[in-house]
Amino acid sequence: MxxxxxxxxxxxxxxxxxxxxxxxxxxxxxxxxxxxxxxxxxxxxxxxxxxxxxxxxxxxxxxxxxxxxxxxxxxxxxxxxxxxxxxxxxxxxxxxxxxxxxxxxxxxxxxxxxxxxxxxxxxxLSPSVTRRVIDRMAQQPTPELADQAKLDTLTPRERETLELIARGLSNREIAAVLVVEESTIRTHVKRVLMKLGLRDRVQAVIFAYETGINRSR
Structure with missing residues (x-):
């Protein structure tokens, strides 16, 4: 229940x-x-x-x-x-x-x-609403969760995972992009959240846009 x-x-x-x-x-x-x-x-x-x-x-x-x-x-x-x-x-x-x-x-x-x-x-992260959140956040970033130094703790693959989370992709979609198993992505997501000190994927999206990681490429 x-x-x-x-x-x-x-x-x-x-x-x-x-x-x-x-x-x-x-x-x-x-x-x-x-x-x-x-x-x-x-x-x-x-x-x-x-x-x-x-x-x-x-x-x-x-x-x-x-x-x-x-x-x-x-x-x-x-x-x-x-x-x-x-x-x-x-x-x-x-x-x-x-x-x-x-x-x-x-x-x-x-x-x-x-x-x-x-x-x-x-x-x-409902896709129909998440896109609108991402669009608005990209226009109005704020520094509340941002900590550039924390980004240095991520491996290249974990950073890629964070970028894809910020685009609103699910674990299955991220796995398809990176050509790995979905279970591997679940592990990456857990490590990203732990290293950045974030509660969940919602805060991961906020962090990505506040640090500008989504515009790093």
Whole structure:
């Protein structure tokens, strides 16, 4: 079972999300919250696998709540729900430690799949949204995660892997580009994250664009 806490300040949205997710017998709704502060408090008490997190909320917004959960309850994964076009806070949420994000207008099956992906400890880089994130990040790089010195710790193949992650490629796609087994790429990805001190692939994408590694060739 994947245990989920649903957070949104819109009561109808919360009810709809809960109804949608409970249609999957392998998802258990352990609670709900209408503010970021409630989400943090209830996540600490209920220990869900995943917190569905709205961004714009009273009291404490989704970015602040995600940052606090990442610091105090790192085992709890956060999946941010956003309208994206109107929500310029998405990058702040990812830097705060969110494991992924999804558009609120996503198909029900995509939301259910996203919950399982994040609950399994993976990050969610939905291709349809990731491309837009990459485009915007390439135009507006910021130095928060950037550390050029860390790049020197990567082997040439690990650096190539990071560049391909930054382009939004999956492990299978990276393996095809580099003509190696997918299991080899999984190892490379783990080493890249460990050496750079990054939480997941989402932060790897941010790091790549903030250091300019994607434009190094």
């Amino acid at each position: 994947t245990r989920v806490l649903v957070t949104d300040d819109d009561g109808l949205m919360r009810a709809g999300l809960i109804e949608l997710l409970t249609a999957d017998p392998t998802i258990e709704i352990v609670g709900e919250a209408s503010t970021g502060r409630e989400a943090v408090d209830r996540a600490r008490r209920l220990s869900p696998d995943v917190v569905l997190m709205d961004v714009r909320m009273p009291d404490l917004d989704g970015i602040g709540a995600t940052r606090e959960l990442t610091r105090t309850a790192p085992e709890v994964k956060v999946l941010v729900l956003t309208t994206f076009e109107q929500d310029d806070y998405i990058f702040g949420a990812l830097r705060a430690g969110a494991s992924g994000f999804l558009l609120k207008r996503a198909r029900p099956e995509d939301l259910i799949a996203a919950v399982h992906v994040v609950g399994a400890g993976e990050s969610l």
